[in-house]
Amino acid sequence: MKKISLIAVLFLAIIATSCGKPEIDKSLLVGEWKKADNSYFETFYSNGTGKEWTPIDDVTEDEASWFTWEFNEGTDDMFTKYYETELGGIVPQSCNILELTSTTLKYNNDGYRATYNLVRAN
Numbered sequence: 312m313k314k315i316s317l318i319a320v321l322f323l324a325i326i327a328t329s330c331g332k333p334e335i336d337k338s339l340l341v342g343e344w345k346k347a348d349n350s351y352f353e354t355f356y357s358n359g360t361g362k363e364w365t366p367i368d369d370v371t372e373d374e375a376s377w378f379t380w381e382f383n384e385g386t387d388d389m390f391t392k393y394y395e396t397e398l399g400g401i402v403p404q405s406c407n408i409l410e411l412t413s414t415t416l417k418y419n420n421d422g423y424r425a426t427y428n429l430v431r432a433n
Contacts, residue, residue, distance in 0.1 A: 319358060335387045335411050344416050346427035352432060361392070393421075 332367075343354045350367035362375035376394065383389040388408045392403050406424040411417075416429040 335408055337382055337387065338388070339411050339413055340416070342406075343432040345432040346428070347430055351427075351429075353429065384427075 338420045340387045341353050351365050352365045355361045359379050361380050362377045364370045364372050364375035378392045378394050380390055380392045390406050392404045395401055404420055405421045409417040414431050419426050
C-alpha cells in the first residue's frame with residue numbers, strides 16, 4: 312500500500328511540474344517585430360520605450376506611435392504598454408505573452424482584445 316501511495320505522489324509531482332508555464336527570456340522582447348505580411352511593425356527598446364506603425368494604413372516608421380513599456384512585477388509573461396494621449400493622459404494596455412523566442416513573439420493585448428503573431432524583423 313505504501314508503494315502505491317509513493318508512486319501516486321511521484322506521479323502527481325511529475326504532472327504538476329510538467330504543466331507549468333515555461334520560463335520566458337525577457338531580454339528577447341527587445342528588438343523590431345513585424346507581422347509576416349509586413350502590415351504592422353513594433354519595436355521594443357531596452358530603455359523601456361517603443362513604437363508601432365502600420366504601413367498598410369500608410370503610416371511610416373517616422374510617423375510611428377510611441378509608447379513606454381515594462382514587465383509586470385512578479386511575472387515573466389506579462390508586460391504593460393503605456394500610451395500618452397493627445398490630452399496628456401496615460402492609457403495602459405496589459406499584454407500576455409503566449410510565446411517568445413528569438414524569432415517569434417505572440418501575445419494578447421487585453422485593451423484591443425487582439426492577438427499579435429509577430430516575427431523578428433531584424
